[in-house]
Amino acid sequence: MDSKVFNLKTKLEVYKAMSGGANFADCPVRDVIQGINGKWSSLLVMALAEKPYRFGALRRLVPDISQRMLTQTLQELQRDGYVHREVFPTKPPSVEYSLTDLGRSMFVPLYQLVQWAELNHDAVREARAAFDASSQA
Amino acid sequence: MDSKVFNLKTKLEVYKAMSGGANFADCPVRDVIQGINGKWSSLLVMALAEKPYRFGALRRLVPDISQRMLTQTLQELQRDGYVHREVFPTKPPSVEYSLTDLGRSMFVPLYQLVQWAELNHDAVREARAAFDASSQA
DNA sequence: CAGGATCCCTCTAGATACTG
DNA sequence: CAGTATCTAGAGGGATCCTG
Numbered sequence: 001m002d003s004k005v006f007n008l009k010t011k012l013e014v015y016k017a018m019s020g021g022a023n024f025a026d027c028p029v030r031d032v033i034q035g036i037n038g039k040w041s042s043l044l045v046m047a048l049a050e051k052p053y054r055f056g057a058l059r060r061l062v063p064d065i066s067q068r069m070l071t072q073t074l075q076e077l078q079r080d081g082y083v084h085r086e087v088f089p090t091k092p093p094s095v096e097y098s099l100t101d102l103g104r105s106m107f108v109p110l111y112q113l114v115q116w117a118e119l120n121h122d123a124v125r126e127a128r129a130a131f132d133a134s135s136q137a
Numbered sequence: 138m139d140s141k142v143f144n145l146k147t148k149l150e151v152y153k154a155m156s157g158g159a160n161f162a163d164c165p166v167r168d169v170i171q172g173i174n175g176k177w178s179s180l181l182v183m184a185l186a187e188k189p190y191r192f193g194a195l196r197r198l199v200p201d202i203s204q205r206m207l208t209q210t211l212q213e214l215q216r217d218g219y220v221h222r223e224v225f226p227t228k229p230p231s232v233e234y235s236l237t238d239l240g241r242s243m244f245v246p247l248y249q250l251v252q253w254a255e256l257n258h259d260a261v262r263e264a265r266a267a268f269d270a271s272s273q274a
Numbered sequence: 275c276a277g278g279a280t281c282c283c284t285c286t287a288g289a290t291a292c293t294g
Numbered sequence: 295c296a297g298t299a300t301c302t303a304g305a306g307g308g309a310t311c312c313t314g
Binding site: 068 | 286289
């Protein structure tokens with residue numbers, strides 16, 4: 001491993017940025033991370049990074065999300081400014097979701113993480129298997 | 138926003154990588170992401186990226202985590218191969234937690250995301266305020 | 275010191291049914 | 295079509311007590 005990456009900042013500063021220094025629970029960084037941390041949030045952002053989707057299309061794209069969670073997660077993403085919601089006055093009405101500039105900006109580091117996961121999921125699976133094997137002994 | 142970043146791959150491929158194609162729920166990428174997704178996981182990885190810590194030191198570093206959640210999250214991180222747990226046979230025993238190579242590797246993209254959050258939390262806060270203001274009208 | 279075990283509660287998330 | 299409303303199971307998470 002290259003260790004230069006850890007010197008981008010003093011490492012304690014890195015942690016303090018995330019812990020919020022004095023007021024931990026109110027740390028803005030943790031606050032923002034939490035918004036992306038949901039079970040479906042990052043998945044929907046990845047989907048919308050491709051192109052705008054309508055509600056029903058998103059449902060079909062993510063078959064194992066419940067309609068409730070889809071609505072809720074999209075609202076949270078919209079509230080945090082990642083997703084734009086546009087209603088078209090058709091009959092019956094159609095609603096299109098798309099990433100905002102902020103959402104596209106957030107997608108960049110998120111995509112890095114997903115790429116990492118794609119490259120390293122074998123290592124993680126092996127680690128789990130090894131851990132489970134040795135812990136039952 | 139620079140849109141070149143979205144052409145690293147076909148964007149549908151990006152989503153498919155995360156959705157797992159046919160078998161969505163078993164997608165390895167989603168599986169790995171879930172492991173980092175916990176409320177405390179990323180925070181502890183950030184802390185351990187600075188230097189190894191002992192159990193009690195981590196508790197003091199993250200005052201608002203319960204001892205139960207600290208134990209549990211560290212175990213998960215150890216199981217996934219991000220964290221190494223070393224017991225020193227002192228009296229009373231001391232246990233040191235440190236990042237593995239895999240953990241340090243994962244820290245790289247994670248840190249990118251934290252940096253993004255640090256730079257953009259104002260925009261997120263403003264988006265929330267605007268959303269809340271217009272939704273109560 | 276570093277946890278394991280237990281109890282309890284909240285809040286999430288899923289299923290189902292209904293509406294503009 | 296795109297949601298809201300309601301109910302409920304289960305995970306997340308806190309407090310307390312106990313142990314090697």
